Amino acid sequence: MDIIDKATKQWTIEVRRQLHRHPDPTGEEEGTQALLFQFLEELGIPARPIAGNGIIADIEGGLPGRTVALRADLDALLIDEVPTDRNTDYISENPGVMHGCGHDGHMAMVLGVAKVLAAKGDQLPGRLRLIFQPHEEKHPGGATTVIDEGGLEGVDAIFGYHIMGYLPSGLIAFRPGPQMAHIRTFEITFTGKSGHHMDPERCIDPIVMASRFVDTIERDVSNELDPTHPFVFGFGSIHGGTQFNQTPDKVVLDGTFRTFDTDDADTMSQVMERNLDSMVMAFTKDPEEDVPSIEFSLVKGYPVVENDPDLATRAAALLRNEGYEIDPVTPLNFGAEDFAYYLKEVPGLFMFLGTNNPGKGITAVNHSSRFDIDEDILEIGVRAMATLALDSLAQEDSV
Numbered sequence: 470m471d472i473i474d475k476a477t478k479q480w481t482i483e484v485r486r487q488l489h490r491h492p493d494p495t496g497e498e499e500g501t502q503a504l505l506f507q508f509l510e511e512l513g514i515p516a517r518p519i520a521g522n523g524i525i526a527d528i529e530g531g532l533p534g535r536t537v538a539l540r541a542d543l544d545a546l547l548i549d550e551v552p553t554d555r556n557t558d559y560i561s562e563n564p565g566v567m568h569g570c571g572h573d574g575h576m577a578m579v580l581g582v583a584k585v586l587a588a589k590g591d592q593l594p595g596r597l598r599l600i601f602q603p604h605e606e607k608h609p610g611g612a613t614t615v616i617d618e619g620g621l622e623g624v625d626a627i628f629g630y631h632i633m634g635y636l637p638s639g640l641i642a643f644r645p646g647p648q649m650a651h652i653r654t655f656e657i658t659f660t661g662k663s664g665h666h667m668d669p670e671r672c673i674d675p676i677v678m679a680s681r682f683v684d685t686i687e688r689d690v691s692n693e694l695d696p697t698h699p700f701v702f703g704f705g706s707i708h709g710g711t712q713f714n715q716t717p718d719k720v721v722l723d724g725t726f727r728t729f730d731t732d733d734a735d736t737m738s739q740v741m742e743r744n745l746d747s748m749v750m751a752f753t754k755d756p757e758e759d760v761p762s763i764e765f766s767l768v769k770g771y772p773v774v775e776n777d778p779d780l781a782t783r784a785a786a787l788l789r790n791e792g793y794e795i796d797p798v799t800p801l802n803f804g805a806e807d808f809a810y811y812l813k814e815v816p817g818l819f820m821f822l823g824t825n826n827p828g829k830g831i832t833a834v835n836h837s838s839r840f841d842i843d844e845d846i847l848e849i850g851v852r853a854m855a856t857l858a859l860d861s862l863a864q865e866d867s868v
């Protein structure tokens with residue numbers, strides 16, 4: 470089905486470029502919201518704000534059908550975009566802020582789908598809901614606010630994209646069930662006892678404690694988890710000490726870990742606590758003293774992005790039939806996404822759309838200062854999402 474003509478393809482590219490020129494950081498998406506309102510007005514689609522800087526809009530069809538939501542995220546990153554041969558016409562005009570994660574493309578594609586489906590007028594089944602969600606990149610995310618404000622009310626299914634720099638241009642990749650990770654961030658303060666290096670017996674070294682934690686925690690965790698369950702640990706920063714010949718009082722270490730199973734994440738949290746408790750015992754010199762001590766804080770981030778298996782199977786068959794390049798069993802991705810919250814509420818499908826095209830010099834990964842998208846994928850993305858949305862809107866069974 471050819472549902473996107475040349476003019477719509479060009480419009481989608483222009484929309485993406487305009488959004489790309491005017492990126493807003495997480496939580497400050499007012500400018501992007503204003504641009505989106507303009508585009509929706511141009512399309513004659515009534516819209517209202519949601520979740521602060523977000524927008525929600527319904528396109529009412531004339532035929533009976535379900536309610537299907539499409540979601541795009543709005544925020545950009547605090548990165549200085551590097552000029553390249555390609556981006557001369559659309560490089561960021563906000564210094565230090567850049568659409569380096571493809572969210573400009575996500576918005577443009579949802580607007581593209583809105584344009585082609587709104588044009589169906591009375592022939593459109595059901596109700597198509599557009600959700601433009603702010604604040605994706607940073608915990609606690611904007612999705613929960615959208616949900617709290619009723620954004621999913623009446624929704625039968627939800628679809629969303631993430632453009633991915635590591636996947637080949639035009640490939641639509643997803644998997645049934647878990648697809649992206651649950652993340653937890655941690656901060657640990659190791660308090661020892663400061664003093665001169667000539668007196669190690671009078672000091673308790675928090676640098677050694679932190680090092681021991683870094684060195685042992687992954688093995689401790691693997692001793693507790695099913696070996697077939699994947700996880701990763703990452704350390705983000707470590708700070709402590711000021712003077713080369715002094716044992717400092719404190720070291721602060723932070724990082725994240727990621728899994729595809731919440732029970733595993735709970736186990737990992739407990740293993741960390743046990744590792745740290747035993748460290749306190751091992752480093753205690755005088756039980757009367759209140760050092761060493763360890764403060765451990767943990768923040769639960771986005772849950773697992775878990776696609777509805779029936780919907781994933783149905784989408785795979787439909788897209789394959791229509792000749793799309795798809796990977797319906799894409800490998801697990803350790804990134805985290807607040808689209809996960811929608812998937813906990815309603816059946817849905819989160820799809821990766823590849824943009825890697827060495828022939829055009831587009832090879833940078835997401836969050837790179839050289840990230841760019843192959844604009845030809847926008848047409849593919851619009852067509853595929855419109856196809857899936859139409860199928861879902863017209864569907865009568867419960868999937």
Ligand SMILES: [Zn+2]
Nearest residue numbers: 570606835836
């Ligand atoms: Zn990102």
Ligand SMILES: [Zn+2]
Nearest residue numbers: 570571572631
């Ligand atoms: Zn992103």
